[in-house]
Amino acid sequence: MEPTGNSSTITNIGQDDLDWKKISPFLNKGDDPELLYFLYKGLIFPKEDTLMLRCRMTGAELDSKQLIALAEIAETHGGGYADITTRANFQIREIPFKDAIIILKKLLELGIAPPITGLNNLRNVTVTPTTGFDPVELTDISSIAKEIYQQMLYNEELQGLPGKFNIALDSGGKISVSSEANDLGIKAVSLDGKVYFRLTAADLHGEDTIANDLNWLILPENIVHVVATIIKTYLQLGDFSKRLRSRIKFLIKQIGIETFKEKVLAQLECEVINDSSVTFTNHAEPDAHLGIQPQRQEDLCYIGVNGSAGRYTSQQLKLIASVANTHGNDTIRLTTLQNCLIPFLNRSIIPEIVETIQATKLTVNSKIAGSIIACTGSAGCSFSASATKAHSLALSQYLDANGDYNEPINIHFTGCSFSCAQPYIGDIGLIGTKSKGEECYHIFLGGGAESNTSSVRVWKAVPHNIVPQHVKAILDFYAQQKQCGEDFNQFVHRYGAENFNQSIEPSG
Numbered sequence: 001m002e003p004t005g006n007s008s009t010i011t012n013i014g015q016d017d018l019d020w021k022k023i024s025p026f027l028n029k030g031d032d033p034e035l036l037y038f039l040y041k042g043l044i045f046p047k048e049d050t051l052m053l054r055c056r057m058t059g060a061e062l063d064s065k066q067l068i069a070l071a072e073i074a075e076t077h078g079g080g081y082a083d084i085t086t087r088a089n090f091q092i093r094e095i096p097f098k099d100a101i102i103i104l105k106k107l108l109e110l111g112i113a114p115p116i117t118g119l120n121n122l123r124n125v126t127v128t129p130t131t132g133f134d135p136v137e138l139t140d141i142s143s144i145a146k147e148i149y150q151q152m153l154y155n156e157e158l159q160g161l162p163g164k165f166n167i168a169l170d171s172g173g174k175i176s177v178s179s180e181a182n183d184l185g186i187k188a189v190s191l192d193g194k195v196y197f198r199l200t201a202a203d204l205h206g207e208d209t210i211a212n213d214l215n216w217l218i219l220p221e222n223i224v225h226v227v228a229t230i231i232k233t234y235l236q237l238g239d240f241s242k243r244l245r246s247r248i249k250f251l252i253k254q255i256g257i258e259t260f261k262e263k264v265l266a267q268l269e270c271e272v273i274n275d276s277s278v279t280f281t282n283h284a285e286p287d288a289h290l291g292i293q294p295q296r297q298e299d300l301c302y303i304g305v306n307g308s309a310g311r312y313t314s315q316q317l318k319l320i321a322s323v324a325n326t327h328g329n330d331t332i333r334l335t336t337l338q339n340c341l342i343p344f345l346n347r348s349i350i351p352e353i354v355e356t357i358q359a360t361k362l363t364v365n366s367k368i369a370g371s372i373i374a375c376t377g378s379a380g381c382s383f384s385a386s387a388t389k390a391h392s393l394a395l396s397q398y399l400d401a402n403g404d405y406n407e408p409i410n411i412h413f414t415g416c417s418f419s420c421a422q423p424y425i426g427d428i429g430l431i432g433t434k435s436k437g438e439e440c441y442h443i444f445l446g447g448g449a450e451s452n453t454s455s456v457r458v459w460k461a462v463p464h465n466i467v468p469q470h471v472k473a474i475l476d477f478y479a480q481q482k483q484c485g486e487d488f489n490q491f492v493h494r495y496g497a498e499n500f501n502q503s504i505e506p507s508g
């Protein structure tokens with residue numbers, strides 16, 4: 001992986017480069033300009049008296065040295081754990097202010113510190129995590145992901161995107177990145193043996209929103225330019241005066257998708273083919289992020305492991321790094337389902353590896369536990385109405401202890417309506433809320449980015465302590481009523497999400 005930063009960016013910073021208004025909350029914490037600069041860079045954000053480190057890796061890939069270093073940062077300076085987020089980022093929490101400079105210098109040495117200011121506004125590029133070794137994908141999209149990321153870092157015309165802006169690239173592989181659930185979704189398609197890309201804009205992000213297909217076919221050599229032009233157009237036309245109304249979906253809603261396309265086309269310096277007939281072939285398997293999975297390369301496989309709702313102890317991270325270094329190709333991929341993939345493992349060594357991994361309490365085979373994801377929640381986010389991590393863990397333990405739930409049904413816990421854990425595309429989505437002072441969840445059913453179906457809220461404000469029984473009742477109902485071969489999403493849409501509350505009481 002190429003370094004994305006260098007130490008000169010720390011020491012050569014001048015006061016004029018700092019946005020003092022933005023960093024003023026930190027002024028009392030110390031007057032070290034380096035510290036303030038890094039805070040402004042967005043690598044470290046405050047949570048009460050401690051800091052959080054967020055690392056974004058290009059293509060969500062890192063090597064064993066980087067992972068071990070992050071594990072050591074978590075162990076020495078943080079809470080002894082790290083979270084993989086629903087955008088395949090790394091977060092380390094509970095860092096004292098005094099340790100910020102030491103940590104950031106380590107990141108620079110590791111090549112995972114960003115070289116520009118305003119990083120909090122630089123949003124993500126997520127990518128099929130198996131690209132390059134996926135047995136069914138249409139094309140390896142690693143280099144395109146990297147080029148788009150570089151554009152977002154260095155192209156001045158693309159600066160100033162709102163928080164949470166995300167681009168997702170899908171190579172047509174085994175693990176979905178739910179591209180329609182992102183501001184821009186890019187999918188590989190095939191026509192006459194040639195690979196093109198299709199684009200969707202405006203995320204599938206609520207009960208009344210669907211992703212807009214631009215109905216263009218774009219050649220691989222043009223996709224980076226087209227994406228950059230779309231972003232530029234959005235930045236020129238969007239209303240960024242109100243944070244909650246600044247996403248691309250509001251612009252498209254306001255001017256219409258056809259007008260938006262015209263504005264983009266007016267600035268494009270390449271051809272796009274107008275075509276709505278070539279559809280994306282979905283090869284995604286709901287459990288391909290877990291367990292032992294074949295690779296494109298003969299006799300090699302990858303293994304998908306999960307912590308607890310995306311949380312990993314530093315010891316678990318070190319073990320993952322060690323396996324990747326000793327038995328794999330020294331890389332680890334992170335997924336938006338909050339787990340780690342260790343690729344390029346020889347099949348003959350798998351039993352030994354699984355035994356070693358399971359000894360650290362990492363999940364390898366439990367499909368239901370591996371399909372529960374949670375945003376940071378109240379343990380680390382001031383917006384949250386609920387302790388999502390703890391509640392998702394309680395659900396996972398309850399299901400493990402009370403049945404044989406081994407279908408990959410995605411359950412997405414999110415602490416507030418910002419929906420970082422994308423509850424609208426989970427089979428079961430939970431959004432935290434407070435009712436009479438109690439932590440509760442609105443429960444949604446029927447989401448699915450691949451089917452472009454948004455979910456429906458079925459139950460309001462279910463107290464967190466009965467959520468496990470309630471979810472169990474939903475899963476049991478599905479198991480009893482489903483038709484042969486019917487997955488959860490299909491069942492919900494056949495039965496009707498709105499009919500569930502007549503069959504299942506909130507008390508479970």
Ligand code: SF4
Nearest residue numbers: 375381384415416420
């Ligand atoms: S969904 Fe809300 S509570 Fe959860 S991490 Fe995002 S902003 Fe915080």
